[in-house]
Amino acid sequence: MSEQPKTFPVSWEQLHRDAKALSWRLMNEGPFEGILAVTRGGLVPAAIIARELDIRLIDTVCIVSYSSDNKQGELKVLKDAPKESKGWLIVDDLVDTGKTARAVREMMPDAHFATLYAKPAGRDIVDSFITEVSQDTWIYFPWDLALQTVPPLVQGKYD
């Protein structure tokens, strides 16, 4: 039997629950001047955290790291972070290799960096996260998913 790829699919409910759990954790780290969302993955978590912590000042840093076939390439910064980082909260959906987080950290050295999910290679670069998954797991976010049928693990025995 071929090895199934490791996946970690996240539903909207789970994402909302994890973003609220992260907000609870961040209550002890603030208060924050504003949130810097790392687009695009950080936008939805940032909106939920901003609602929970009553933060109304939101900015973005716009970075492309992975292509549409999930392969990492050169980082492209389309829009820089603001100059001031003291008291700011950086939010992204996940840290994987840590390449994106390292680049954003350089732009905002004094900010607190939070993600929902972390893989081992990147976990030490961020300050707060909720769930760790193994390095060989691909996380699927609800905005990338659709309801569909899946085949059973074993099929065709009685064909």
Ligand SMILES: O=P(O)(O)OC[C@H]1O[C@H](OP(=O)(O)OP(=O)(O)O)[C@H](O)[C@@H]1O
């Ligand atoms: O730790 P790393 O290996 O750098 O990977 C993590 C980054 O990769 C993904 O973004 P992506 O570039 O796919 O863009 P997106 O947020 O627009 O989907 C994810 O949202 C993180 O920002």
Ligand SMILES: O=c1[nH]c(=O)c2nc[nH]c2[nH]1
């Ligand atoms: O949707 C995603 N899932 C992942 O596990 C991942 N790692 C880097 N970039 C990613 N994007």
Ligand SMILES: [Mg+2]
């Ligand atoms: Mg991203």
